Amino acid sequence: MARGGFPGMGGMGGGGNMQQMMKQVQKLQQQAQKTQEELEQRQFEASSGGGMVKVRASGKKELLALEINPQAVDPEDVEMLQDLILAAVNEVLHIIEDTTNQEMQKLGGGRGLGF
Secondary structure: OOOOOOOOOOOOOHHHHHHHHHHHHHHHHHHHHHHHHHHHHOEEEEEEOOOOEEEEEEOOOOEEEEEEOHHHOOOOOHHHHHHHHHHHHHHHHHHHHHHHHHHHHHHHOOOOOOO
16 A cells, blocks of 8 residues: 555545545535436437327326327237337337436546446
8 A cells, every 4th residue: 555545535634635525425416416306307208100109208207198190000000009109118218318327427527426
């Protein structure tokens, strides 16, 4: 181990550095919580089948709306409609997840803070 231990630990002024670091962590946690709340208020949209099925969901990953173009309704091919709905719902969930991850990475500056 290097002489003097880890930077900011022990020695003169070590307690001040720890307090400063704790304040920064607390500030980041507050920013992360605010960002999460803002994301939960947002609405996200996705579609499949060239717009035959459209979905809208909240940042809380709650489905808010589902639109199905009547042309997508074929009693002889219900499986296609089911696939279109699943594709649109999964896409909107991926959009929410990606957006949330990007916003949280902005807060952490890529430092892997685990938010």
